[in-house]
Amino acid sequence: MSYIKNMEHEKVLMLANEVTVQKGQVVSKTLAQNPHVSVTLFAFDKGEEISSHDSSGDAMVFILEGTGQFTVDGTEYVLNPGESLIMPAKKPHAVFAKEAFKMLLTVVFPSAV
Template sequence: MNYIKNMEQEKALFLANEVTVQAGQIVSKTLAQNPHVSITLFAFGKGEEISSHDSSGDAMVLVLEGTGQFTVDGSEYVLGVGESLIMPAKKPHAVFAKEAFKMLLTVVFPSAT
């Protein structure tokens, strides 16, 4: 059983090549999803956005290509290739594509006790 899906196993690859930017769209590719973690690749067309929302888990983004603008609890961050940001659980956050960009999103959810 593979826990990470939608990608070839045991093959070196560039994550940025695993999702394609399409003008006027946000494209996503789920790599893992369970009660503990969610890992998703995203490609944003220029000007696309995910409006403000929150999550029950900590969300970490890693920009793979281009530049993205992230707003977390009212503070704005502009990230380029190789930069990461952690958006804490339960804090409102949003994403805007100042230009076309790609990112890896990892969300770690709290353990059920």
């Protein structure tokens, strides 16, 4: 059984090559999803966005290509390739593509009691 899907196993991969920017779209590719963690690749075309929302888990982004703008609880962050940001659970956050960019999103959810 594979826990990571939509990717070849036992092969060296460039994550940025696993998702493609498409004009006027936000493209996502889910790699893992369960009650404890979500791992998703995203590709944003320039000017695309995900409006403000929150999550029950901590969300960590890692920029693969391009530049992304993230607003967390009213504070703006601009991230470039190789940079990461953790957006704490229950804090509103939004994403905007200052230019086309790709990112890896990992969300870790609280354990059920």
